């Protein structure tokens with residue numbers, strides 16, 4: 001049987017109950033009851049002021065750039081998923097890639113200030129694998145230079161920093177709620193902000209620019225989450241403690257068995273992982289490729305994530321060259337985490353990995 005990160009599906013009977021409700025009312029989208037309920041529940045669960053659910057994390061970023069009227073250059077990291085920089089380019093903005101810290105894998109805050117110029121309007125850091133960025137320093141730089149801060153917190157469901165939700169920092173944060181995420185709505189995204197006026201603007205932009213009186217007040221787009229997705233979110237939220245529990249168990253197994261053989265991302269001492277990902281860093285790309293070949297031969301499938309470094313993609317090469325990001329992107333993989341993995345599967349994976357780096361050829 002193949003081993004990979006299989007998507008989590010909640011109890012079918014529970015989901016069906018929601019589907020029955022949807023069929024009864026025929027209300028399947030357009031700010032439906034289940035979407036409103038999920039927003040309310042997420043606001044309470046995450047302890048944040050405003051949650052706006054949208055159709056995916058990519059469009060969540062695009063909406064925020066518009067809502068905050070960003071212009072010119074945006075400082076960001078090349079060690080992320082392609083959506084982070086693609087959305088900037090798509091919206092007519094220029095990513096300004098700043099290299100990462102090779103230990104935390106987040107944007108290197110010591111390199112931000114020297115990249116700011118008259119055209120810079122914002123900083124867009126990513127909390128990579130749920131590891132909080134240096135929030136205080138980013139805030140200081142943004143304040144001094146009058147820049148907006150948007151956090152790509154796609155990996156940060158249920159992540160706290162200094163006892164508070166990581167999503168409550170900066171002008172706003174986005175999360176991806178894609179099927180591959182620890183908490184998902186099939187496809188989906190969320191925008192989180194403490195600013196009520198900004199939240200109102202975001203709601204309008206994501207619904208064709210319409211205000212509460214059904215008048216077009218602003219240029220908008222369609223980014224609505226539908227009721228089937230919201231139902232999936234309600235089920236997964238109900239089962240979240242179970243999801244986190246099995247992921248933590250797998251995470252701890254990998255950690256204990258691999259800590260003497262691979263390097264890991266250094267995590268902030270003000271936070272703990274949410275067990276979304278288990279990334280391991282090889283000494284060389286050659287040893288990574290050898291390990292992947294061996295794993296695949298044994299029907300184990302891992303993800304090169306993030307790869308490549310975004311500054312290596314042909315259409316974004318002109319936005320900067322980042323040595324650390326390239327170096328890490330070539331040597332990192334994320335291991336499978338899924339409910340179906342048992343101890344034998346985990347022993348098999350770790351054994352292959354250890355053999356691949358210890359055995360000569």
Ligand SMILES: Cc1ncc(COP(=O)(O)O)c(C=O)c1O
Pocket residue numbers: 056057058059080081083084126152154155175176177178188189
């Ligand atoms: C860091 C990061 N940003 C943005 C996205 C885009 O989110 P979505 O797939 O929901 O559009 C992802 C998705 O994997 C991501 O990992």
